[in-house]
Amino acid sequence: VISLEYGAVFASPICISFGVTNDLKDKRVNIQALINDKVSQALEAAGAPAGSPAAVRQSAKVQFGDYQANGVMGVAKKLGTNPREFAQKVIEQLDLDGIAEKVEIAGPGFINIFLSKTWLAEQAENALKDARLGVAKEEQKTIVVDYSAPNVAKEMHVGHLRSTIIGDAVVRTLEHLGHKVIRANHLGDWGTQFGMLIANLERHEAQGGDISMDLSDIEGFYRESKKLYDEDEEFAKTARNYVVRLQSGDEYCKSKWQTLVKITLEQNQHNYDRLNVSLTDKDVMGESMYNDMLPGIVADLKEKGLAVEDDGAQVVFLDEYKNKDGEPMGVIIQKRDGGFLYTTTDIACAKYRYEQLGADRVLYFIDSRQHQHLMQAWTIVRKAGYVPEEVSLEHHAFGMMLGKDGRPFKTRAGGTVRLADLLDEAEERASKLIEEKNPELDAAEKANIANTVAMAAVKYADLSKHRTTDYIFDWDNMLAFEGNTAPYMQYAYTRVASIFKRAGVELTDLTHPVVINEEKEQVLLSKLLQFEEAVQTVAREGHPHVMCSYLFELAGNFSSFYEACPILNAEEDVKQSRLKLALLTAKTIKQGLDLLGIETLERM
Numbered sequence: 001v002i003s004l005e006y007g008a009v010f011a012s013p014i015c016i017s018f019g020v021t022n023d024l025k026d027k028r029v030n031i032q033a034l035i036n037d038k039v040s041q042a043l044e045a046a047g048a049p050a051g052s053p054a055a056v057r058q059s060a061k062v063q064f065g066d067y068q069a070n071g072v073m074g075v076a077k078k079l080g081t082n083p084r085e086f087a088q089k090v091i092e093q094l095d096l097d098g099i100a101e102k103v104e105i106a107g108p109g110f111i112n113i114f115l116s117k118t119w120l121a122e123q124a125e126n127a128l129k130d131a132r133l134g135v136a137k138e139e140q141k142t143i144v145v146d147y148s149a150p151n152v153a154k155e156m157h158v159g160h161l162r163s164t165i166i167g168d169a170v171v172r173t174l175e176h177l178g179h180k181v182i183r184a185n186h187l188g189d190w191g192t193q194f195g196m197l198i199a200n201l202e203r204h205e206a207q208g209g210d211i212s213m214d215l216s217d218i219e220g221f222y223r224e225s226k227k228l229y230d231e232d233e234e235f236a237k238t239a240r241n242y243v244v245r246l247q248s249g250d251e252y253c254k255s256k257w258q259t260l261v262k263i264t265l266e267q268n269q270h271n272y273d274r275l276n277v278s279l280t281d282k283d284v285m286g287e288s289m290y291n292d293m294l295p296g297i298v299a300d301l302k303e304k305g306l307a308v309e310d311d312g313a314q315v316v317f318l319d320e321y322k323n324k325d326g327e328p329m330g331v332i333i334q335k336r337d338g339g340f341l342y343t344t345t346d347i348a349c350a351k352y353r354y355e356q357l358g359a360d361r362v363l364y365f366i367d368s369r370q371h372q373h374l375m376q377a378w379t380i381v382r383k384a385g386y387v388p389e390e391v392s393l394e395h396h397a398f399g400m401m402l403g404k405d406g407r408p409f410k411t412r413a414g415g416t417v418r419l420a421d422l423l424d425e426a427e428e429r430a431s432k433l434i435e436e437k438n439p440e441l442d443a444a445e446k447a448n449i450a451n452t453v454a455m456a457a458v459k460y461a462d463l464s465k466h467r468t469t470d471y472i473f474d475w476d477n478m479l480a481f482e483g484n485t486a487p488y489m490q491y492a493y494t495r496v497a498s499i500f501k502r503a504g505v506e507l508t509d510l511t512h513p514v515v516i517n518e519e520k521e522q523v524l525l526s527k528l529l530q531f532e533e534a535v536q537t538v539a540r541e542g543h544p545h546v547m548c549s550y551l552f553e554l555a556g557n558f559s560s561f562y563e564a565c566p567i568l569n570a571e572e573d574v575k576q577s578r579l580k581l582a583l584l585t586a587k588t589i590k591q592g593l594d595l596l597g598i599e600t601l602e603r604m
């Protein structure tokens with residue numbers, strides 16, 4: 001499957017298998033999948049063709065119940081029957097005994113399902129007892145995730161920030177579901193620019209400078225190298241010579257190249273650590289790793305008749321893509337001078353991930369502007385049979401990061417914003433904020449809170465937006481304590497957790513069962529039990545904003561519940577039941593944020 005639409009990866013949701021009916025009592029289940037399954041069975045029993053979609057979704061409004069099945073109308077239309085009458089037949093066949101307390105037909109043939117309060121309460125008890133909060137592991141797959149991927153001797157910039165943050169949240173989620181995840185940091189560590197970089201490194205060394213000091217401003221070093229290359233013919237000659245030597249494996253050039261890679265990695269690691277991103281040196285699989293494969297790939301593509309010589313270069317013509325004259329587009333895989341291209345590397349890289357890493361799925365978190373590039377590489381990969389169709393190659397594209405003015409995010413002077421500077425500014429701003437809110441805390445705690453809130457704010461602002469749209473970077477929004485922001489969510493967690501502290505109890509003290517009497521309790525609990533659906537959606541679609549929206553709604557449901565249902569002053573059995581709901585809320589928010597790579601605080 002090459003997903004042609006960004007992120008739209010699977011035609012239908014992955015089916016989750018679980019034991020239905022018999023062992024419902026001791027197993028948390030994915031409610032949506034369970035009901036979907038039951039409605040599908042009923043549809044068939046009512047005469048629908050096998051495999052007709054039940055289309056069960058969470059209901060948009062309380063009055064439509066907890067879940068709604070929308071599949072009936074489509075099936076009735078196909079069968080040529082009246083949808084409401086057909087819905088009636090389906091309901092007669094529908095066995096939701098013990099799970100639902102009311103099922104009704106609405107509108108043109110929707111089926112509204114109201115879950116049983118007793119059943120919901122049982123699910124809550126099960127989730128509370130389980131460290132995974134009832135989120136089942138999925139059948140294990142090997143999943144390679146390509147993310148972050150900055151370039152050597154270039155500062156990481158805000159564009160890499162999006163890939164890093166979004167990719168890391170998806171990686172954490174996939175691992176939580178039990179998958180074998182291979183992080184692949186596709187470092188840009190190859191190309192002709194290394195000639196000038198090596199030549200300049202040599203120059204600095206000859207001057208006896210402190211290399212790691214000289215390269216602390218790596219972007220400056222890059223600019224200096226470029227300037228020398230453009231203005232000094234002698235330097236340019238050396239640089240060109242070094243490119244050739246590096247490509248032929250010359251030891252001297254290789255060791256200089258390694259120095260540049262090492263220094264860049266150290267600088268990046270500092271950013272990753274600050275951001276609590278789970279990447280380390282071990283995850284680096286740079287472009288250079290595929291060098292040895294490239295000649296063989298070109299030869300193989302020629303042999304398969306896919307690549308042909310055109311004006312001295314090796315080119316694959318693709319009917320799928322037309323150039324401006326309406327002719328098949330030519331994708332160059334080897335230049336006239338023998339050099340390989342970014343596309344050639346990505347062909348090799350996909351092949352390697354399938355053959356050597358055993359990938360069942362490969363996810364790429366890359367800027368949407370590289371979509372065409374990936375599609376061309378993968379079209380060639382599929383045609384050559386390097387990766388079978390059942391292994392998905394997925395481009396999870398994202399838009400640009402824009403400034404408040406809606407233009408590309410730049411420094412005041414118009415330069416690219418360095419990630420490290422951005423994180424510094426986030427910390428400064430958060431410190432001021434915490435100072436205003438909590439002047440009485442001691443300095444160390446204030447610093448810790450400010451740091452945690454700052455990194456969370458930067459990450460959450462990005463994670464909470466639909467990734468395919470351009471994203472406006474706005475300090476005031478991301479640090480606000482209201483709205484779908486990190487400070488709001490972190491504070492929501494701290495508040496719920498503090499209710500518990502004030503009650504002075506542990507889970508083991510809560511001997512009374514969960515009992516649902518109020519609508520706000522039911523709405524909160526229903527939402528709590530949808531946590532697994534959110535986790536699975538993020539894993540399937542690579543859209544962490546689904547988790548952010550879920551947590552934000554959950555926090556909102558908790559606030560409404562807390563307003564309507566007093567906890568600490570209630571009768572003992574009611575109090576305990578509500579404390580359990582509060583505890584499950586706190587745990588769910590904490591685990592949800594954790595899957596996003598966002599830390600919580602016990603006090604803020």
Ligand code: ARG
Pocket residue numbers: 146149150151186187188346349364366
């Ligand atoms: N280094 C590239 C850049 O900065 C991103 C690489 C993404 N991964 C890939 N397999 N092409 O734009």
